[in-house]
Amino acid sequence: MSPNVEKVVTIQPVEPVNLRKQPSEKPEMSGQTFRVTHLSDVWTKMQTHRLSGELQLGDSRQRWSLFFLGGRLLFATGGQHRYRRWRRLTGQFAPALQGVQGAPETAWEYDVLTQAVEARQITQEQAQQVIRGAVTEVLFALAQAVTLAQMGVGQVRGYWDGEARLPGELLLLVVTEEWRRVEQVWQQWQEVGLRATSPDMAPQFHEKRRLEQRVNAQTYLTLSRLCDGQHTFWDLAVATGAQLPLVGQSLLALVREGYFRLQELEDVAPVLPEVTESAPKPVVACVDDSPACLQNVAAALGDQFNLVTLEDPLRGLGTLIKTRPAVIFLDWLFPQVNGLEVCSLLRKSPVLKDTPIVLLTANGGILDRARARLAGANEVMEKPATPEQLRATVQRYLATA
Template sequence: MQGNLNEIDIRSILQLIELGQRTGQLFVEIHSDYKCSGLCVDEIDRHHDCGDRQFWFVFFLNGQIIYAANGDNSLSRLSDNLRHYQIKVQLDERELNQIRAINALEYAYLWMLLEQNIINPTQARSIIHSLVHETLFDLLNLQQGNFIFEVGSALTPQLTTLEIAPALTEMIKQVQNWKLLYPHIQSPDQIPVIADIVNLRSSLPAVTVNKLQRWADGKTSLRQLARYLNRDIVTLAKAIHPYIQQGWVQLLTHKSEKIPNLEENRKRCILCIDDAITICTAVESILRNQGYEAISQRDPLEALSLIFKLKPDLILCDITMPDLDGYEICAMLRHSQAFRQVPIIMLTAKEGFFDRVKAKMVGATDYLTKPFGNNELVILVEKYLLPFCIKSNKRDTPLVDSVKDRVKILSQN
């Protein structure tokens, strides 16, 4: 049996194999410039390439699936799945030569690990199921290509089999759910990278943010991440989808693509230290409307602790305060290597020449006299932050609990 996927789709081919209880091998081939539904085929997995084509194998026994593979003839998929069990692929030359001739290289290596008791049968079956589901997901997304089914002897030995009908039902549902994520997510091999750490930290538990930072490294694709976590690609994509919509996580198409400059894309943080609540409220309102992250603190002693925690990009500091005045705060910060270059703007009702000189002597960057207008504050802040600041008039959309629930997968591993 052979033909073109324009004439008969993958689902029908698999159903015919199941109905006829066939034993043999299905080979599917596409050219890299073909497109599939909601997914660019040449992005499905770039290491599938063999010249200008990509291909997949599915092995059957009496109408059931034994194993399925892509055509890269390497151990990269298996290596990613073994990582979940903290097992590294290690082959010496002798072992590699023994299994190189087998057209299912990773299947042979999996059996080698079983025979050496490095993995157990339950783990091996789970890995095979994951590999089969991943292959079916790719095949069911195809709209064009050629196929050949060859009746022949079964791949041996067999560790497990999967019935086609329930596997198809599950994977068709996954493909349908995958298409709902388009256009924000277009390929399993897109690479996530953090684009707005400030909003992530303010909206998610620290442990979840740490997980995102660990995996969204500009090197690990969504598909690899799903393998590492032993999850299907759609579950993982759904978990990260809300943050891609918000712009807090971005997806790269290639590992060579420039990683967004996180310093340029995050909101600039401004801390206002003033014991007057009216000043704090006004500063927060004015600057937040301009797209900044504005935070105020009325207690100068607590403000020092907050400064080292937040590491603000600019500090507005009143001069006359109880316990610790603005001059002392500025002098202390200038003695810290971390804050020697941070702009510090003094806020005071005093207009005397001596006060300005003293502010400069302790390291203040500039001086703003109270009361001040909206434009005065914004112009002075932009003088020091505008070259680096990304402005936005959009109001942040709070995450609902259901969205937070979707990232439990990242927190649990």
């Protein structure tokens, strides 16, 4: 979150900055830091310009990332309790993924959900529930941070990265109504007197014996089990099935009377995959609508490399970006698109812009080779290629990587 240029942009409710530009133009905030004074205006700017990329926001304590596609929110992550949130949401909606985590510098949650849906470990509905829960918690935290900044407590800054993309799409498009719903929850949280209290805090008993005399036996047992200093307000809302503001309101009086103390919790330690000593096999991709060609490539390369075979180039773009192959073999002709167009499209991806691409064709004349170079291909190989040619080509590009 350390951009090269810093600029303060104060967004006014009546006339938001740059909203008079056409949606096709880039907003001024691109490549610059800017101060966030009204979160709803930033949200409006995303939708007005139909932006795609990553919006990074943060204050002195927390950092959040919001990913957009065409002005619509796909996913949100970050904050103080990123791994606690993942454990809570997967435990509630997708238990099969509770032990699967990733490195904090990436949007690993979305990648895990995408792969799990593709592998049918979870349903798309389960993935969407986890995503919606993450979006709710992040937007709530942002609303609180911006509100406190308006009161002179801290400052929220943002940075727009128009090149960032998520590894795949689950097509959960969270529209304006989702932000409006979170705004209502935040408003209710303030109304019960918890404006400066984060729902990431955990209530812990301070006067346990005195409380036993104040509430009924069932309530006391519930509070004893959950208010142990290890369960946040978010956790309590899930455990009790109650709305977050209601949980806060129920406990606030007891906190003020001294029965509980609120304490901050550290995030749980991430469980990262164990690193094996053996180096992974390089990934090689072959995109061809001919099963015979795919079988030929698999027979030649399958033992030495992790082979990704795809018949539909357009549907397979997400897979190529996710797997990051060392070399891509790409057929020249497809029913609805040609390999030159696909090659040009791959070169627009930050992940694949430098990946060696070999176009496979039955006609490798001088003119075709020139057209292939202009489209971004590294070379043209005539079909059918022999196993020796395929292996030698891959080894040549790996040696120069």
